[in-house]
Amino acid sequence: MTELLRLEKICKTFPGVVANDHVDLEIKKGEIHALLGENGAGKTTLMNCVYGVYRPNSGKIFWKGQEVEIHQARDAIALGIGMVHQHFMLVPPLTVAENVILGLPTRHEPFLDLASVEEKIFESGQKFHLKVDPKARIWQLPVGIQQRVEILKALYRDAELLILDEPTAVLTPQEVEELFLVLEALTEHGLSIIFITHKLEEVMRSCNRVSVLRDGRRVDTLAIEDTNPQLLAKMMVGREVLLKADKTDLPPGEVVLSVKELSAIGGRGLPAVKNVSFEVRRNEIFGIAGVDGNGQTELGETISGLLRATGGKVTISGKDATNKTPFDILNMGVAVIPPDRQKLGLLMNFAVDENLIAKSYWKPPFSKSIFLRKKEIDKFSEKAIKDFNIRTPGPEIQVKLLSGGNQQKVVIARELSKNPDLLIASQPTRGLDVSATEYVHKQLLAAREAGAAILFISTELEEILSLSDRIGVIYEGEIMGILPGKGANILEIGEMMAGLRRSNTGSEQPKKEAENASEASA
């Protein structure tokens, strides 16, 4: 395979931070090359240098053997480099076709000729498994399809190299599989792909080679055949990583949360939670497994008072909590880690300390009558920053300036420092890298040992299996079955996640089926 892109000793610094430190990288024609690293390792910065969003401080870029200068995105596009950013660069009210041709000269300038564009989009769609309705407006499309539009946009500009920045972060498992098929089709037609990720399975599943970045430096480049997830994790983090959580045996205590025949209507006006019943006890993590969009978010919201229950009953520590306000529920000893920390978990423009007291600022010791007590707040936030290892230049820094992992630490510090009786953790590791995920897992286990009952909602089956004492599987708003976490069978859970089979609600299951399942998995 011939070389398409080569980076030589790329350096990029921001005030106070070295984002890229003499990075070399070589991309061959027709390969899928993973760029693996933790958040903040410099992956996106490096690619932004290639795409002309940033100018490197030093270093050289070679394209097809020729040294090139890339001053802005336009130059990169002209060379044949396309980039799909983590936050899509699509204009929501415009149609697919309009987004695709945006910025390009039309056939009869200045008149638009959308029909021929739509036809071309349709053809590329056929060729690369990228089926999209060219007349649809972006805001109407699910994120998985929007991502296809971004890829089509690059293809329409004759890209030979496609940079995908964390493309799977927003996708459901099925969409991830579809994306891999698209990428394979693209490489068959000679395109090269740089795949930015921090997910080890995806690297192993779909890439030809992998380059690992850590703290702005390239650790190594390896062929996939020569590596394994454990080795990659070690290279990425710089130390041995617990890919599986360390959990102690604890007998569950009294019931804290009891949900009986709960139903609720979701944002689209359709039933999202249907007749759900379960209990969570002290010292117990109850995991809710399921493919994203099956009502697990709404379930968490209904219990925490954000969504109205249309039927059923929620009891917390023996008290009725059905359709109470979020404030009342908060005062029942409930802590919530919401699924979207930027929208629901944090006030992004507020400082770290203000976020830390956001759910208790009106209470002593933080307030006295109408006055905030700066000293107490400082004392508390400094302790929280230390205890929860929040990496921030100081408590007065705006939360939006922190990395995703540290933002989540702020949420966790706020929620766990009040020693809750019940913790509702909804997708607490979404978008976090290996270290931060490991950290969140440790905190959840610590809360469990401290006596909290934990409702743990996640779409990552791996972490559900490694943390949960019991697992409820949700499909289209219904609990398909509840299983013990210890020795749970992945295949069985997978089938229930797809809505295929309902096991007995409880811990036992027919012996014969269990045997069959274990045979199948072996």
Next chain:
Amino acid sequence: MLEFLGIFTTVEFYIAVVQMTTPILLAAMGGLIAERSGIIPFGMEGMMLMGTVGGVIGSGLTDRVEVGLLLAMLAGVFIAVLYAIMAVSVGANQVVTAVALNMGALGLSSLLYVLAFAGGKGEVIEDVIRVRAMPLWKIPVLGEIPFIGKVLFNQYPLVYLAFFMAPVVWFILYRTSWGLKIRAVGEHPHAADTVGIHVLKVRYLTLIVCGMLAGLAGAFLSIGAFNAWQENMTSGRGFIAYTSIVFGRWEPIGAFLGSFLFGAADALQLRMQTQNIQVPFQVMVAFPYIVTVIVLVLSGKSAKWPAASGEAFKRESK
């Protein structure tokens, strides 16, 4: 009390509706293009004011209406470019900048008027100075149609231009690559930037177009429907034009209907004043503004603004 209904039977009323719609419509079309690119066209009042004085000076000093129109456009563009420098290049708060410019234009227009007609001595001008105004253009054949011909086809050239602008703006926005760029820049400037569109250039150009049209709208007041100048001649029509845009949900056809509504309200209050109806004069003058408030209350909640409107665009630091 009901005698005012007689107004609706006179052809003069309908001619007045068309003429009162014209300045609002011209400015609204310019403002609409600007706001679709992400700039709140709140400075239209100032652009229009400068247009009124530019028109009267050009026409008064040279005795040629074309010079008046040209000067009116330049005067509108002057404010528009000042606005662009502040709002687009510097990234200052758009509403605050626009308010400052509107107030500045109020004073500047008076100053320019005095300088032009008092021989630079800055004296107070007591008499109204009459200047040459636009002639009516009667369209052959169509102008002969009874009633409609008088209302629509025996009008000032700027009237035809204003009514022609609505479909033109629609076509530019939805059928050309220019319009696509304008819409993209107004909704998601970063996305536009990544595909190589010059965001700031697009915004400057739309504001210049806005300045030209608002300047002409001002000239229509001073040397179109009237032939002299008075202080604060627009009396808020720039803001009413903006209201028409909001009323029309940022669509050219909607803004056209909005302008028409306000034009009709304006014409009605003018006619009522001449009919000697037993309603205090101030109430009638306030009528279009009351309509404005009602319209904003009704349409404000469901209005869907161009997503990036009012936000300055800055690239990430390099």
